[in-house]
Amino acid sequence: MTTKPVTFITGANKGIGNEVARQLAQHDFTVLIGTRNVQRGEAAAETLRAEGFDVHFVPIDINDESSIKDAAETVARQWKQVTVLINNAAVNYDFSPATRPSTLSVDVLKDTFLTNVFGAFATIHHFLPLLKQAGTAQILKPQIINISSTLGSLTSLSDPEHYYYGVNTVAYNSSKSALNAITVALAKDLVEDKISVNSICPGWVKTDMGTDNAPRTVEQGASIIVKLATMENPPTGKFLDDDGEILW
Numbered sequence: 315m316t317t318k319p320v321t322f323i324t325g326a327n328k329g330i331g332n333e334v335a336r337q338l339a340q341h342d343f344t345v346l347i348g349t350r351n352v353q354r355g356e357a358a359a360e361t362l363r364a365e366g367f368d369v370h371f372v373p374i375d376i377n378d379e380s381s382i383k384d385a386a387e388t389v390a391r392q393w394k395q396v397t398v399l400i401n402n403a404a405v406n407y408d409f410s411p412a413t414r415p416s417t418l419s420v421d422v423l424k425d426t427f428l429t430n431v432f433g434a435f436a437t438i439h440h441f442l443p444l445l446k447q448a449g450t451a452q453i454l455k456p457q458i459i460n461i462s463s464t465l466g467s468l469t470s471l472s473d474p475e476h477y478y479y480g481v482n483t484v485a486y487n488s489s490k491s492a493l494n495a496i497t498v499a500l501a502k503d504l505v506e507d508k509i510s511v512n513s514i515c516p517g518w519v520k521t522d523m524g525t526d527n528a529p530r531t532v533e534q535g536a537s538i539i540v541k542l543a544t545m546e547n548p549p550t551g552k553f554l555d556d557d558g559e560i561l562w
């Protein structure tokens with residue numbers, strides 16, 4: 315007998331995470347929306363529940379390890395396991411073209427890493443027992459999907475011909491490079507546990523972070539994440555976008 319897959323998505327009250335929540339709910343997942351703001355999280359879950367989906371809100375602030383631990387305990391009590399953990403929540407504090415890497419304050423770098431790297435890593439750390447729990451009674455393999463960015467690709471950023479060569483935002487970019495390094499290390503470590511770990515780039519997407527100048531819709535940004543999350547035999551240790559593998 316198989317059980318319904320469960321996904322936990324951080325930062326799913328808006329943007330790409332919210333659209334991934336909608337699409338995975340349409341794929342008959344139980345969707346757990348993890349957000350730091352209670353009102354926004356409850357409203358996001360309620361909107362999808364009103365459309366007939368199995369969606370719930372779980373409070374989590376990934377800057378606060380005790381909040382992450384509480385969230386994992388709540389999920390363990392109520393849903394017992396997580397099939398797909400999606401590390402989506404992130405911040406971007408240095409996107410102004412006026413912010414040069416050489417003048418960036420250490421605090422901006424620290425604050426960015428606090429969420430995009432330490433927050434994502436701590437979420438994996440506390441949710442890993444729930445992913446291990448998922449392996450047995452399901453068609454889908456347990457997975458960790460880290461939402462990264464091509465801006466974390468050192469190969470792309472150091473190539474003068476690359477579209478993103480001029481986007482020299484050191485805090486955000488290096489935080490996504492560090493997240494990619496975590497993907498590579500954990501993918502190798504978790505092979506025997508049969509847990510896949512991958513980094514994804516959704517492309518440049520119209521959201522609060524991506525701004526209205528972005529060419530892609532949230533539906534387009536979510537599609538590669540949903541495609542991976544619903545694969546019966548997902549790859550592991552890869553950095554992927556809609557076009558295939560991105561060079562690290």
Ligand SMILES: NC(=O)c1ccc[n+]([C@@H]2O[C@H](COP(=O)([O-])OP(=O)(O)OC[C@H]3O[C@@H](n4cnc5c(N)ncnc54)[C@H](OP(=O)(O)O)[C@@H]3O)[C@@H](O)[C@H]2O)c1
Pocket residue numbers: 324325326327328329330331348349350351354374375376377401402403404405429433461462463464515516517518519520521522523524525528
């Ligand atoms: N948009 C793009 O063009 C683009 C391109 C490449 C990669 N990405 C990546 O895609 C992911 C989603 O981005 P997006 O564009 O959808 O961004 P967004 O609309 O700004 O949403 C970011 C989400 O992260 C949440 N968040 C931030 N800090 C948090 C914390 N400490 N604890 C819990 N939640 C927190 C936000 O919550 P609040 O509402 O409470 O602030 C929000 O729900 C990110 O990892 C981003 O780096 C985006």
